[in-house]
Amino acid sequence: MKGRFIVNPFPTVPLSPSDASQLHDLAKSLVKAGLERYSAFLKNDNRQVDQQRWKLVKSRETARVYMEKPVPGNQDSQDLPSLLCVGTTTGQLEDLMFGVVNPTLEVMRIKASYVDDLSGAAVLANVEEPTLDEPFKSLVVKWMELDIPLHTTSLVKNRDYIYAEAT
Structure with missing residues (x-):
């Protein structure tokens, strides 16, 4: 676990009921859009990855992760990049989800001790x-700092993000 992953560096962000509702609606719409894209991948694309549209970014055993390539000539696009994971992995879905869902700083620390990819993280809201009854249903606003290779050489700096995580 990283040395800076000790305390929450930020105070909890207070969200008004209206802000929380809007964030919940946004998360629902993004999840719905993702499920619709997945359904189209299954039905329309016959589970075949279009190499013109998707770039391989990571693979492990029989699973591959692709990032959607930007559309040429569409520099002003506000679309967020999409990821597509294809393949299988051994294990139970519940075990995978327990590794993905980490809604508290304590659970994030435990995951970071195994994965060792974060130099800092916090639950903001x-x-x-x-x-x-629903251990995998959550909506959390988080901050994280990713370890970037060569960051100790001052050639590059770690990147940090604030994001909403919905499961």
């Missing part, structure tokens, strides 16, 4: 917390 919990909009929807998991429950015993």
Whole structure:
């Protein structure tokens, strides 16, 4: 675990009920759009990755992750880049989800101790917390700093992000 991953460097961000509702609606619409793209991949693309549209960014065993290539001539696009994961992995979906869902700083620390890819992270706001009945349903506003190779040489700096994580 990284040395700077000790305390939350930011205070909790207070969200008004209106802000929380808007964030919840945004997360729902993004998840819905992602599921629609996945359905189109299954039905229209016959589960075949279009190499003209998708760039391979990572692979491990039989799973591959692709990033959608930008549309040429569309520099002003506000679209967020999409990722597509194709393939299989051994294990249970529940185990995977417990590795993905980390709605508290303590759980993030545990994950970081195994994965070792973050130099810092914080939960800024919990909009929807998991429950015993729905342990994988959450909406959290987070900050994270990613370790970038060669950051100790001063050639590059670590990158940090504020994002909403919805499951």
